[in-house]
Amino acid sequence: MRNPDEFDAFYKDARDRLLLQTYALTGDLPASRAAVRDSFVVAWHHWRKISRQEDPETWARPHAWAHAQRRHTARLWHREKKLDPEARATLDALGKLSTPQRKALLLTHLTTVPLSDMAREVGLPRTEVERELQTATAQFAVHRDVPSTSIRPLFEALRDHVASVTWPRATIIRRAGAARRRTHTGVGAVVTVAALVLTGALVTDAAGVHPTLDRERLTTSAPKGPDATSSPEAEPEVLPASTMLEDADLRRTAPGRDWQVRRTTKNVGKKRVEVPCTRERYADPQGLAALVRTFRAAPAKGAPRRTALQATEASRTEAAARRTFATTRAWFAGCSDERVQLLATREVPGVGDDAVQLVLRSWQAPVTTMVVGLARTGVFTTTTVESLASTTVPDSRLSAAVLGAAVDRLCPTSGAGACADDKPRVRDRAPFPADEYPAGLGLVDLPPITGVDKPWVATPPQQARTNVAATSCDGTAFTGRAYGAPISHASTRSYLILKAGLPDEFGLTETQGSLPVKAAKAFVAGVRTKLAACPDKELGTDVRRTTELTSADRQLTVWHLTTELSDNKKLTVAMAIMRVGTGVAQLGFVPAPGAPMSDAAFEALARRALERLERQASPSR
Incomplete structure (x- = not known):
């Protein structure tokens, strides 16, 4: 007693x-x-x-x-x-x-x-x-x-x-201590039930497991099977080898290493080259021709391994080429290779008719950073991929120059469109949709978890009847009405890593909805107010705010919360609340012992979620 x-x-x-x-x-x-x-x-x-x-x-x-x-x-x-x-x-x-x-x-x-x-x-x-x-x-x-x-x-x-x-009065301290024991028991039960529900959802979606990526051989995620009977090899002169980059082009635009052409192939049969992130052999299966050329930089003492490739497809019409460009862009923007993360998306004005640049990193060993350039000129779509076996990102301007050189090689060919500026520029832009849920995070957005070599998997978005992203401090709901307006288009999605020995509570959840602008601003302000008051109301909980952004049409705040559950156990949660126009979202992450996500990585993920929230549907009327 x-x-x-x-x-x-x-x-x-x-x-x-x-x-x-x-x-x-x-x-x-x-x-x-x-x-x-x-x-x-x-x-x-x-x-x-x-x-x-x-x-x-x-x-x-x-x-x-x-x-x-x-x-x-x-x-x-x-x-x-x-x-x-x-x-x-x-x-x-x-x-x-x-x-x-x-x-x-x-x-x-x-x-x-x-x-x-x-x-x-x-x-x-x-x-x-x-x-x-x-x-x-x-x-x-x-x-x-x-x-x-x-x-x-x-x-x-x-x-x-x-x-x-x-x-505080001693009676308040004692009440908080008694509540602490109840909270400890309740949190464990809720986390277990939620994890079981999510695990069940993932098991029923087992067909969606992604293929692997071997960076030494650049394996593709395309299904293996017989070659299509209507191969683009039928009309090779539509795309002669002279339209592809030469080693001199890379030495001029990416100096410092002695580049050499390894091989050129029409990408059929045993000579097929596997291009990272692509889901089919060709983005335009009805195209007229295709070529792939690979390059390797001469080894340098103490320097990471560096390779490059160019893949070009010739479509029958410019309309077909625009579809080819869009398909290829979607493959890289939502790269389905395991443990590949999208780091940046950029426009490349002045290169062909359309051009973009994406920076990706494969966290499979050896860690490899890729700068992907994609351009269309007339009926031709060309892709350049520079790979560096390092976490160092190749110079974006030099990579844009390589893409410009690839377009200029195509420019004199019948069916080509615009050429490239002498010194192509790059400028950051919002990412392209990663999957069929454009307003939410894609698997390609998620950072690696320290000590874990398994890939992330995601549940399909569901109606946001519950909000696992909320914390005990805010209890935010995305159902019913908020600040005088109904919440519409509310959905929630969770991301887990399976078969990695992680506890049930580990995972990431994003919940989204739409409100009129005034109500959306009040929604975010309400969560901020609750988190500011939480340490005094939730004794034993430490709240640390690390990021806050407020502008006319955007709001973002990131917190890290730690709750002492017992002498040797505490619950740590990272949470972000955000708004873009009429779209609101909450992002929550629960780490596991030995499997953290750094503050910087979570903040970058929250900023990526903010960028994707621009595509959230407007409130229903």
């Missing part, structure tokens, strides 16, 4: 001491207050065990210190403008010490911890802690210009500064 009176007395007696210690450790008063408060919430959760200890403060202090340091990692060292000069000088001196030195000094002067316990709390052997304490004492005394015997009184200015902090 828990004794609330004992806990209340402990809370009132220890909170100010712990606050002083955590503040001296981090220089961040808001983070310190929240950390101490949350540590008492956890303490009530485990009070039956903690109360048996001779001094419960020896349990609470390491938790409060660790929580404060986690909350403080993204903040500058003490930013308070109205801080007493003495207190500021003390914090400045503490900030010049290493973390182990600071801990040893604070444990010595602000607690009664014996040296053996100090070593355990600092996390170092006793002899090392003694050395760190001696160094900390000497350096702190020098920085504060006082004798080493006069250090303890310097903390009084900090004690006075934190004395004005207000605390």
Whole structure:
């Protein structure tokens, strides 16, 4: 049986001491207050065990210190403008010490911890802690210009500064601790059920598993079978070999390596070359001719392997060529090869009649970055692919020059259209649709997960009756009405990695809907307000905002939330809310231990989702 009176007395007696210690450790008063408060919430959760200890403060202090340091990692060292000069000088001196030195000094002067316990709390052997304490004492005394015997009184200015902090009533702390246990149980049950539902959906869609991509051989995702009887080989002179790039073109437009032509083929039979991301042998099965030429840069010591290829198709009419261009562009924009990610999409004005550039990266070993150039001139569609076995991206302007040279090779041929400018330019643009759901993320948008070599898979979009992307802080729904208007075109889609040994809760979810502009703005503002208030309402939850964008027609905010579920378990969620015009969307990601997504990768993914949201349907009337 828990004794609330004992806990209340402990809370009132220890909170100010712990606050002083955590503040001296981090220089961040808001983070310190929240950390101490949350540590008492956890303490009530485990009070039956903690109360048996001779001094419960020896349990609470390491938790409060660790929580404060986690909350403080993204903040500058003490930013308070109205801080007493003495207190500021003390914090400045503490900030010049290493973390182990600071801990040893604070444990010595602000607690009664014996040296053996100090070593355990600092996390170092006793002899090392003694050395760190001696160094900390000497350096702190020098920085504060006082004798080493006069250090303890310097903390009084900090004690006075934190004395004005207000605390929640003990009953509130105990209620939060009780709710924490219920939340822990509830979250586990909900995540398990949701994962089972999603897994079931994926099993029924098993026919959609994508083929593999071997970068050493550039295998295709096209189905294997007999050659079509109406091969473009029938009229080879429509597309002579002289219309293809030569090694001199690559040496001129992509200098620094000695390029050599490896082979040229009409892409039939045993001489067939497999082009990455293509789903069929030809984008125009009724075309007149096709050629593929491959290149390799001479090996250079310490330089990554570099290759290139050009694939050209001749269609019967310009209308057919436009369809060929669109088909080829769709293949690369929604590349279905496993573990290939779209990094950038660019326009290339002044090259042929139509031209685009896409940057893709295959995360299969060896990691390979590809710059794909695609152009149409009259009845001809040509594709250039430069591949570098590295995470380095080849120069986009040089790649555009290679594409321009390919178009100029075709230009004198009967049926060709516009040629290329002398110095082609590139400019970024929104990505083309990745699949049949143009307003949402495609598999090609998703970054790799550290330590996982399996591909992402996606469920088909479903009506957004529930919103797994929401967090406990916001509880956002995409059903019914919001801010006086009905939500229309609401759908949700989840992305998982199967057969990778990941826990059920791992995954990414995107939920979208449409609202009139005024209601859509209020929708985003409402989520922002709830997240700002969450740390005070959801005790034990840390909310860190990393990105915020607001303009006339666009809004985006990215958060990272951490909820302490138990002493050794916490739930981490990355979440983004966004709007483009009348379209609103929420993106949520739950990582797994050893399988994270970096803050930068999630932010880039949220920005990609914002770009794709431009294609969200307008609200129903």
